[in-house]
Amino acid sequence: MAKGKKNLDLSTEEKIMEAARKVFTEKGYAAARTRDIAEESGINLALLNYYFRSKEKLFELVMLEKVNKLFGTIIPILSDEKTELEEKLDKIAESYIDLLLVNPDLPIFVLSEIRRRPEKFAQLVNAKERVTQSVFMKQLMARKLNVSPFHILINLLGITVFPFVAKPVLSKLIGNEEQYDMLMKQRKELIPMWIKMMLV
Amino acid sequence: MAKGKKNLDLSTEEKIMEAARKVFTEKGYAAARTRDIAEESGINLALLNYYFRSKEKLFELVMLEKVNKLFGTIIPILSDEKTELEEKLDKIAESYIDLLLVNPDLPIFVLSEIRRRPEKFAQLVNAKERVTQSVFMKQLMARKLNVSPFHILINLLGITVFPFVAKPVLSKLIGNEEQYDMLMKQRKELIPMWIKMMLV
DNA sequence: GTCTATATTCCGATAGAC
DNA sequence: GTCTATCGGAATATAGAC
Structure with a gap:
């Protein structure tokens, strides 16, 4: 991934994941808003649900990654x-x-x-x-x-x-x-x- | 305070504070709901705002106490x-x-x-x-x-x-x-x- | 002071056009 | 796949009766 640049080269799905990692990690699940994630990734709110079904499901993916990173x-x-x-x-x-x-x-x-x-x-x-x-x-x-x-x-x-x-x-x-x-x-x-x- | 008993002897204000300490500490600010605090303290939701004006103001009081406890x-x-x-x-x-x-x-x-x-x-x-x-x-x-x-x-x-x-x-x-x-x-x-x- | 009912804002999720 | 517009529910806060 290009450092410091917007992730113009990433797929939409990966752009959302990248933003979700950032927003969830900074704010925690409860304080994070799906609108924050959409804005951060430069896509529309509807696409988040199109790709990941729900906030909870997206969070579980991020959480799994982070747990594996920490304990792995x-x-x-x-x-x-x-x-x-x-x-x-x-x-x-x-x-x-x-x-x-x-x-x-x-x-x-x-x-x-x-x-x-x-x-x-x-x-x-x-x-x-x-x-x-x-x-x-x-x-x-x-x-x-x-x-x-x-x-x-x-x-x-x-x-x-x-x-x-x-x-x-x-x-x-x-x-x-x-x-x-x-x-x-x-x-x-x-x-x-x-x-x-x-x-x- | 009587151990393990409902705080029937406390003032309403202190009952709310006691519940707020518990709920905020367990869930964090964002995940805590004022309804949880009202229910936990056995009073009505409206009274929370009557005594403390807002969730944010109530939280600041709890947070101040907790910071003092931890660093004090x-x-x-x-x-x-x-x-x-x-x-x-x-x-x-x-x-x-x-x-x-x-x-x-x-x-x-x-x-x-x-x-x-x-x-x-x-x-x-x-x-x-x-x-x-x-x-x-x-x-x-x-x-x-x-x-x-x-x-x-x-x-x-x-x-x-x-x-x-x-x-x-x-x-x-x-x-x-x-x-x-x-x-x-x-x-x-x-x-x-x-x-x-x-x-x- | 305390309650019920309601106003208001916010947020997750979806409908439907393109 | 992507967008705009909106629905529907949830949560904070308030109005108003008692």
């Missing part, structure tokens, strides 16, 4: 048989921060919408076995820590993802977006170090 | 002149987790609404000087760390607050709510320990 980044790394624990930490921090620097409101969007309708979207994650039975968790247990491996996973996700969830507040605290982004980039190397300290 | 818990501790750095860590972890065990969706509610309308609500926090110039930050700087003190603050908030932001996902991962709560209680002692390890 980490689950393959957790499940990898070949890499050592320490290397997994490096990979998770780096790939997650790279993802979130480009998509800073991905986590709060997904987590908010899951909380709003857990019965519908929590199952979409379907991560229970894939996480609890993962190689990563087994590698943690092999270390004979005196705390549950869940604590380590929570800490890793916490120090990695939280700064993006709190970006609107932290960014002002730190100064501006440039300085915020610079700190986040530093954290790609720092996070694995901090987590490794918790493994002794 | 930590700012006094950060600013305390008497306590050592290590003791501050103990206090923050304990008081925050106690708060969040009772109000688990406080952080995601506040952070979502700030993100949805940063120009309106980010200023409500108004924490820039109170945090950056705080005793806590000065104590961190006195430690001559080789990373920015912001990293430590972010880590502290990340490992403390994030598990509550991700509660709907983590709770299923861990098992059930009881087990989730038990882990969170453990973290009151673990978090200060982990952060202290980052100070060397």
Whole structure:
């Protein structure tokens, strides 16, 4: 897709999807209006329903994509048989921060919408076995820590993802977006170090 | 307030506020309906506008309370002149987790609404000087760390607050709510320990 | 102060022409 | 496939009786 340009080259369907990703992610399902999406994509409101039937159906497509993006980044790394624990930490921090620097409101969007309708979207994650039975968790247990491996996973996700969830507040605290982004980039190397300290 | 009982003893105004806290926090501003709030408080829809003029005005009152609750818990501790750095860590972890065990969706509610309308609500926090110039930050700087003190603050908030932001996902991962709560209680002692390890 | 009924605005969805 | 115009329902807010 051409950077910064209107998506004149995309199909109508893809233009609507692109706009829907933007509007839903920025405002959340309830505050997003189909009229916003139509305007953003440069097409007519009627076409949205022609292609996607309803706001709800369009949203489900976006939500599925976003959930896969958020969890699909980490689950393959957790499940990898070949890499050592320490290397997994490096990979998770780096790939997650790279993802979130480009998509800073991905986590709060997904987590908010899951909380709003857990019965519908929590199952979409379907991560229970894939996480609890993962190689990563087994590698943690092999270390004979005196705390549950869940604590380590929570800490890793916490120090990695939280700064993006709190970006609107932290960014002002730190100064501006440039300085915020610079700190986040530093954290790609720092996070694995901090987590490794918790493994002794 | 009587636990688990209908608030028959409260004034009408306070009954509406109580219901508004619940409905807004659970659903967010956009998905909350004034009819939900009226029903929840056992009064009539017209009375909501009689007392609070509009949905927006009522929401602003709730939002102000919630922001104060979330940031008012930590700012006094950060600013305390008497306590050592290590003791501050103990206090923050304990008081925050106690708060969040009772109000688990406080952080995601506040952070979502700030993100949805940063120009309106980010200023409500108004924490820039109170945090950056705080005793806590000065104590961190006195430690001559080789990373920015912001990293430590972010880590502290990340490992403390994030598990509550991700509660709907983590709770299923861990098992059930009881087990989730038990882990969170453990973290009151673990978090200060982990952060202290980052100070060397 | 509290209610019922209603006004008004907004929004998702569709009809129908091209 | 795409548009304009509009329907029908939902949600906020108000009028007016008690």
